Amino acid sequence: MTQMNGKRVVITQTSAFMGKDLVDRFSAEGAILIADDRDLKVQGAAEALIAEAGHVDVLIANLAAAQPRTSVLDTDDGTFQAMYEAMVFPLHRLVRAVLPMMISRRQGKIVVMGSASALKGMPNYSAYGSARGAQLAYVQDVGTEVAPHNVHVNAIAQTFVENPTYFPASYQATTEFKERIKGAPLGRLAYGWEAAALALFLAGNESNFFVGQIFPFSGGWVTR
Amino acid sequence: MTQMNGKRVVITQTSAFMGKDLVDRFSAEGAILIADDRDLKVQGAAEALIAEAGHVDVLIANLAAAQPRTSVLDTDDGTFQAMYEAMVFPLHRLVRAVLPMMISRRQGKIVVMGSASALKGMPNYSAYGSARGAQLAYVQDVGTEVAPHNVHVNAIAQTFVENPTYFPASYQATTEFKERIKGAPLGRLAYGWEAAALALFLAGNESNFFVGQIFPFSGGWVTR
Amino acid sequence: MTQMNGKRVVITQTSAFMGKDLVDRFSAEGAILIADDRDLKVQGAAEALIAEAGHVDVLIANLAAAQPRTSVLDTDDGTFQAMYEAMVFPLHRLVRAVLPMMISRRQGKIVVMGSASALKGMPNYSAYGSARGAQLAYVQDVGTEVAPHNVHVNAIAQTFVENPTYFPASYQATTEFKERIKGAPLGRLAYGWEAAALALFLAGNESNFFVGQIFPFSGGWVTR
Amino acid sequence: MTQMNGKRVVITQTSAFMGKDLVDRFSAEGAILIADDRDLKVQGAAEALIAEAGHVDVLIANLAAAQPRTSVLDTDDGTFQAMYEAMVFPLHRLVRAVLPMMISRRQGKIVVMGSASALKGMPNYSAYGSARGAQLAYVQDVGTEVAPHNVHVNAIAQTFVENPTYFPASYQATTEFKERIKGAPLGRLAYGWEAAALALFLAGNESNFFVGQIFPFSGGWVTR
Numbered sequence: 063m064t065q066m067n068g069k070r071v072v073i074t075q076t077s078a079f080m081g082k083d084l085v086d087r088f089s090a091e092g093a094i095l096i097a098d099d100r101d102l103k104v105q106g107a108a109e110a111l112i113a114e115a116g117h118v119d120v121l122i123a124n125l126a127a128a129q130p131r132t133s134v135l136d137t138d139d140g141t142f143q144a145m146y147e148a149m150v151f152p153l154h155r156l157v158r159a160v161l162p163m164m165i166s167r168r169q170g171k172i173v174v175m176g177s178a179s180a181l182k183g184m185p186n187y188s189a190y191g192s193a194r195g196a197q198l199a200y201v202q203d204v205g206t207e208v209a210p211h212n213v214h215v216n217a218i219a220q221t222f223v224e225n226p227t228y229f230p231a232s233y234q235a236t237t238e239f240k241e242r243i244k245g246a247p248l249g250r251l252a253y254g255w256e257a258a259a260l261a262l263f264l265a266g267n268e269s270n271f272f273v274g275q276i277f278p279f280s281g282g283w284v285t286r
Numbered sequence: 287m288t289q290m291n292g293k294r295v296v297i298t299q300t301s302a303f304m305g306k307d308l309v310d311r312f313s314a315e316g317a318i319l320i321a322d323d324r325d326l327k328v329q330g331a332a333e334a335l336i337a338e339a340g341h342v343d344v345l346i347a348n349l350a351a352a353q354p355r356t357s358v359l360d361t362d363d364g365t366f367q368a369m370y371e372a373m374v375f376p377l378h379r380l381v382r383a384v385l386p387m388m389i390s391r392r393q394g395k396i397v398v399m400g401s402a403s404a405l406k407g408m409p410n411y412s413a414y415g416s417a418r419g420a421q422l423a424y425v426q427d428v429g430t431e432v433a434p435h436n437v438h439v440n441a442i443a444q445t446f447v448e449n450p451t452y453f454p455a456s457y458q459a460t461t462e463f464k465e466r467i468k469g470a471p472l473g474r475l476a477y478g479w480e481a482a483a484l485a486l487f488l489a490g491n492e493s494n495f496f497v498g499q500i501f502p503f504s505g506g507w508v509t510r
Numbered sequence: 511m512t513q514m515n516g517k518r519v520v521i522t523q524t525s526a527f528m529g530k531d532l533v534d535r536f537s538a539e540g541a542i543l544i545a546d547d548r549d550l551k552v553q554g555a556a557e558a559l560i561a562e563a564g565h566v567d568v569l570i571a572n573l574a575a576a577q578p579r580t581s582v583l584d585t586d587d588g589t590f591q592a593m594y595e596a597m598v599f600p601l602h603r604l605v606r607a608v609l610p611m612m613i614s615r616r617q618g619k620i621v622v623m624g625s626a627s628a629l630k631g632m633p634n635y636s637a638y639g640s641a642r643g644a645q646l647a648y649v650q651d652v653g654t655e656v657a658p659h660n661v662h663v664n665a666i667a668q669t670f671v672e673n674p675t676y677f678p679a680s681y682q683a684t685t686e687f688k689e690r691i692k693g694a695p696l697g698r699l700a701y702g703w704e705a706a707a708l709a710l711f712l713a714g715n716e717s718n719f720f721v722g723q724i725f726p727f728s729g730g731w732v733t734r
Numbered sequence: 735m736t737q738m739n740g741k742r743v744v745i746t747q748t749s750a751f752m753g754k755d756l757v758d759r760f761s762a763e764g765a766i767l768i769a770d771d772r773d774l775k776v777q778g779a780a781e782a783l784i785a786e787a788g789h790v791d792v793l794i795a796n797l798a799a800a801q802p803r804t805s806v807l808d809t810d811d812g813t814f815q816a817m818y819e820a821m822v823f824p825l826h827r828l829v830r831a832v833l834p835m836m837i838s839r840r841q842g843k844i845v846v847m848g849s850a851s852a853l854k855g856m857p858n859y860s861a862y863g864s865a866r867g868a869q870l871a872y873v874q875d876v877g878t879e880v881a882p883h884n885v886h887v888n889a890i891a892q893t894f895v896e897n898p899t900y901f902p903a904s905y906q907a908t909t910e911f912k913e914r915i916k917g918a919p920l921g922r923l924a925y926g927w928e929a930a931a932l933a934l935f936l937a938g939n940e941s942n943f944f945v946g947q948i949f950p951f952s953g954g955w956v957t958r
Contacts, residue, residue, distance in 0.1 A: 134830060134876050135837075142826050146818060150864070154814050158806060165807075180871045183695065183733065183878030183946035192822070192872035199852045199867020202509060204806050206855030209471035209506055223495075245693075247433035247631065252495040259492035268483035271447075271476040273506040274855035282433055282497040282631065285426060286510055286734050286958075358606060358652050359613075366602050370594060374640070378590050382582060389583075404647045407654030407722035407919065407954065416598070419647020423628045424640035428582050430631030469917075471855065498631035509855065510734075510958050650957060657919035657954055671943075695881035700943040707940035716931035719895075719924040721954040730881055730945040733874060734958060 065266045066093035069119040072111070073097050074156065079126035079227045080175050080220075080261070083254030087262055093120070103147050108155035120265045121160050124175040125149045125197075126227045129190040137189050145193035153197055157204060161213065170213040173264045174201050175257075178221040178280045194219075198276050205274025216264050216272050220279040223252040247282030289490045290317035293343040296335070297321050298380065303350035303451045304399050304485070307478030311486055317344070327371050332379035344489045345384050348399045349373045349421075350451045353414040361413050369417035377421055381428060381439070389435040397488045398425050398441040399481075402504045405443055418443075422500050429498025440488050440496050444503040447476040471506030513714045514541035517567040520559070521545050522604065527574035527675045528623050528709070531702030535710055541568070551595050556603035568713045569608050572623045573597045573645075574675045577638040585637050593641035601645055605652060605663070613659040621712045622649050622665040623705075626728045629667055642667075646724050653722025664712050664720050668727040671700040695730030737938050738765035741791040744783070745769050746828065751798035751899045752847050752892075752933070755926030759934055765792070775819050780827035792937045793832050796847045797821045797869075798899045801862040809861050817865035825869055829876060829887070837883040845936045846873050846889040847929075850952040853891055866891075870948050877946025888936050888944050892951040895924040919954030 071093040073084045085097045096115045102108050102125065112118065127148035130141050157172060164170025179187050180195035198217055205215035222243065223229065229251060233239050243249060260279055263269055278284050295317040297308045309321045320339045326332050326349065336342065351372035354365050381396060388394025403411050404419035422441055429439035446467065447453065453475060457463050467473060484503055487493055502508050519541040521532045533545045544563045550556050550573065560566065575596035578589050605620060612618025627635050628643035646665055653663035670691065671677065677699060681687050691697060708727055711717055726732050743765040745756045757769045768787045774780050774797065784790065799820035802813050829844060836842025851859050852867035870889055877887035894915065895901065901923060905911050915921060932951055935941055950956050 134826075134879055135833060137826070137830065139823065139827065143823060146822075146868075150818075150868075151811065151815060154806075154809070154860070154864075155811065158809065161807060179875075180867075181734075183730065183874035183876075185875070185879035187875040188826070188872055188879065191875040192826075192868045195852075195871020195874075196818075196822075196864045196868035199870075200860055200864035202855035202867075203851075203857070203859040203863040204855075206471045206506055207806055207857035207860065210473060247430045247497055248495065249434060256492065256495045263487055263492075268480065268487075271472065271480045271503060271505055273471055275502065275506070275509045277501075278499065279495060281495055282430055282499070285499045285631065286629075358602075358655055359609060361602070361606065363599065363603065367599060370598075370644075374594075374644075375587065375591060378582075378585070378636070378640075379587065382585065385583060403651075404643075405958075407650035407652075407957065409651070409655035411651040412602070412648055412655065415651040416602075416644045416648035419628075419650075420594075420598075420640045420644035423643020423646075424636055426631035426643075427627075427633070427635040427639040428631075431582055431633035431636065506855065510853075654919045654954055658921060695878045695945055696943065697882060704940065704943045711935050711940075716928065716935075719920065719928045719951060719953055721919055723950065723954070723957045725949075726947065727943060729943055730878055730947070733947045 064092040065262060066091040068092065068094060070094045070096065070117050071120040071122065072115050072118050073122045074102060074124050075099060075126060079124050079225055080254060080257055081124050083258040084122055084124060084261060087255060087258035091262060102152035108152050109159045112156065112159035118160050118163065120171045121156060122173050122175065122261060122265065123153055123156055125152055129228065131186050133186055134188045142189045145189045146196065149193045150196045153200060161208060164213045165208065165211040168212040171265045172215040173261050174217040175261065176217045176219045178219045178278050178284050181219055181278060181286070182284045201276065202274045209273040214270060214273055216275045216277065218257065218260055218277050218279050220257055221283060222246050222281050223257045224254050245283055246280060250281065252281065288316040289486060290315040292316065292318060294318045294320065294339070294341050295344040295346065296339050296342050297346045298326060298348050299323060299350060303348050303449055304478060304481055305348050307482040308346055308348060308485060311479060311482035315486060326376035332376050333383045336380065336383035342384050342387065344395045345380060346397050346399065346485060346489065347377055347380055349376055353452065355410050357410055358412045366413045369413045370420065373417045374420045377424060385432060385437065388437045389432065392436040394437040395489045396439040397485050399485065400441040400443045402443045402445040402502050402508050405502060405510070406508045425500065426498045433497040438494060438497055440499045440501065442481065442484055442501050442503050444481055445507060446470050446505050447481045448478050469507055470504060474505065476505060512540040513710060514539040516540065516542060518542045518544065518565050519568040519570065520563050520566050521570045522550060522572050523547060523574060527572050527673055528702060528705055529572050531706040532570055532572060532709060535703060535706035539710060550600035556600050557607045560604065560607035566608050566611065568619045569604060570621050570623065570709060570713065571601055571604055573600055577676065579634050581634055582636045590637045593637045594644065597641045598644045601648060609656060609661065612661045613656065616660040618661040619713045620663040621709050623709065624665045624667045626667045626669040626726050626732050629726060629734070630732045649724065650722045657721040662718060662721055664723045664725065666705065666708055666725050666727050668705055669731060670694050670729050671705045672702050693731055694728060698729065700729065736764040737934060738763035740764065740766060742766045742768065742789050743792040743794065744787050744790050745794045746774060746796050747771060747798060751796050751897050752926060752929055753796050755930040756794055756796060756933060759927060759930035763934060774824035780824050781831045784828065784831035790832050790835065792843045793828060794845050794847065794933060794937065795825055795828055797824055801900065803858050805858055806860045814861045817861045818868065821865045822868045825872060833880060833885065836885045837880060840884040842885040843937045844887040845933050847933070848889045848891045850891045850893040850950050850956050853950060853958070854956045873948065874946045881945040886942060886945055888947045888949065890929065890932055890949050890951050892929055893955060894918050894953050895929045896926050917955055918952060922953065924953065
């Protein structure tokens with residue numbers, strides 16, 4: 063398939079979260095990939111990445127940080143703010159850097175790889191989940207703002223998807239995981255390629271009517 | 287493209303709503319179409335359609351009735367219940383008829399062409415909107431119920447999509463329409479083929495992780 | 511307390527669902543109660559009730575029917591439609607009968623006692639849950655439509671609330687119930703008076719800024 | 735009325751947002767108020783406030799910052815992060831400081847005064863709206879986490895409410911405002927006391943079945 067034939071696609075933080083599956087699929091679809099793994103928490107890194115990339119048709123904002131899994135009482139300021147420094151502030155920098163060329167060309171797609179944990183309360187998720195919630199509200203606002211410029215910004219709010227950051231094999235072996243997965247009607251993890259397929263749909267030309275929208279992707283765990 | 291190559295796809299009420307665009311796209315994708323236009327309000331019609339269809343891989347439940355656009359005070363019982371007889375009761379009959387073969391094969395897709403009007407309050411929509419709301423809750427419940435059988439039931443909740451039933455050219459020419467469309471960030475109608483593309487995505491093999499989910503499709507008018 | 515002092519409040523189907531708790535609380539608040547238990551499925555019954563009631567300040571639409579708890583395959587047309595005949599069609603008749611006087615006085619409150627099962631997919635709920643979904647979409651539409659007349663229509667979408675229809679002591683003793691309640695963060699049933707307190711808040715003068723809104727009430731089981 | 739009789743209630747940032755109306759209402763209800771207006775962006779300020787307050791029954795987290803109203807392109811890092819420093823990081827510090835005593839007493843209420851702008855995309859809201867989105871996701875997670883301790887954490891997501899920070903008289907006089915308010919079915923601003931009445935309901939003993947929930951409060955502008 064060649065849905066991305068010749069399109070220039072930036073994928074960030076490729077060693078984490080959905081990076082590998084996104085790279086595999088967008089490559090297979092003929093994209094010219096700018097697959098990047100620099101640390102986007104560093105001042106200026108996001109802007110440099112976009113500057114180096116040149117012409118960008120699609121930005122896949124794949125940002126991740128290990129979930130601290132601490133109770134709210136045990137979540138100190140540093141732990142809390144680290145989630146924002148890894149997942150929220152770099153998102154804004156990436157988006158702000160890439161939008162001008164998309165707006166001036168009246169063409170462009172941004173897909174944010176987010177989390178369903180922002181859609182439903184979970185214990186020990188206050189730092190991680192709230193930062194993911196910031197991402198989703200950000201996508202709603204930016205998506206609405208740039209819609210009249212024919213630029214499409216949407217987010218996937220996923221959980222129960224195989225990936226090395228949040229669902230490594232070691233975690234899948236735990237009792238905790240086995241209990242949690244019962245909460246999903248499908249009762250299985252998504253393959254990474256399934257999340258990549260959704261990202262591809264949102265990056266392609268057949269999804270132009272979506273703007274500022276959040277796509278829960280969770281095997282039925284959360285559907286709104 | 288041949289995403290539906292050889293798959294047997296039932297599309298209902300083809301002369302209305304998204305029928306034509308669905309038929310066009312699924313044909314182009316290689317589906318073996320059972321494109322039907324019988325009146326599904328008639329007792330036994332839904333069951334007969336499925337019986338005649340034989341093996342069904344995909345059911346696209348495209349059901350529509352003219353929106354009465356009456357105030358709640360002017361909506362008599364007959365008008366109110368007619369919405370359910372056209373859009374809700376036949377949906378259950380179709381689903382109930384087609385599910386056994388899908389469950390026994392552990393494979394099948396049902397896509398319900400629903401309405402975003404069920405997601406946001408609108409004046410003069412009490413009959414139509416509430417019937418559309420019944421459809422969406424039905425999809426949530428059935429989708430959750432049959433998920434363990436590897437059958438996937440989802441719905442599109444659309445508005446501002448070109449189609450002969452709800453957005454004919456005559457309506458697009460009205461002042462009312464021109465005011466309404468301002469409420470959608472994208473500021474345009476979707477082409478019918480864009481809704482068909484979403485239906486195709488939900489009918490295909492790359493969306494197997496979605497169950498019982500509602501996809502708002504409205505150019506940003508409603509995103510939850 | 512006397513938040514309802516002298517207000518004329520209709521409560522329907524008082525022997526079922528939240529009837530008793532609503533009667534107790536609204537009485538205690540000084541309401542002049544029209545507590546009615548006639549069968550509202552009967553043609554003309556809803557209209558007769560409102561006509562007999564005379565001046566109505568508040569309508570609490572408390573409508574219930576035993577949940578069939580059948581799989582979608584086992585839900586025949588009669589079972590399916592019975593849910594709508596008990597909970598949806600009478601709701602419209604009640605609302606249509608009571609609204610004219612509220613609109614002409616530019617004052618009135620309608621509270622619909624609905625179900626959270628319409629907000630989240632559940633197996634074996636296709637008939638019951640979809641009818642409850644119709645109620646919620648109806649409230650959104652009617653609430654939006656009559657808002658400019660200063661009439662306020664809202665709904666409670668509850669579950670895990672003690673009541674004789676859905677959570678009788680016999681059901682609370684089952685293993686199924688004990689499993690289900692684990693899904694609610696609070697881990698307990700609401701007392702009936704807690705749902706009545708919410709209904710009271712929505713029927714009173716301090717909640718005039720809510721229109722067409724759905725209030726999930728479920729101990730955290732569903733919050734959207 | 736004396737719903738708060740003798741309860742010790744902390745209200746923050748009283749000179750901004752809903753501060754004055756909250757103080758007025760909770761005073762009138764007999765609360766022992768700790769009405770504070772220190773700058774909570776300052777390191778240690780939140781913790782000091784709670785330490786000084788001693789026994790706290792209710793925390794009303796009223797946090798605000800002027801909306802920059804800049805396009806995403808014009809929102810520099812400083813402007814963006816300032817929203818989080820004013821509204822998100824202090825929220826966590828307040829909550830973390832006050833929860834231990836509430837958990838140990840198995841009693842306590844936290845109400846976060848949030849914004850409906852986090853629930854619906856709006857142009858020029860990327861910084862403000864995303865920070866407000868972080869607040870709401872935070873409330874979902876913390877509310878779920880502490881529910882088993884009988885501590886209740888919920889949020890109001892308001893807009894179109896009179897207050898000196900976001901809807902001063904000068905803004906109400908603008909054409910922009912007059913256009914925006916048309917989007918709300920009720921077509922009016924809420925009085926500040928109406929938001930305070932909702933906060934009171936959520937701070938009182940009759941709303942104990944709500945945890946981790948977001949209450950849209952917007953005259954029908956957004957209802958989910």
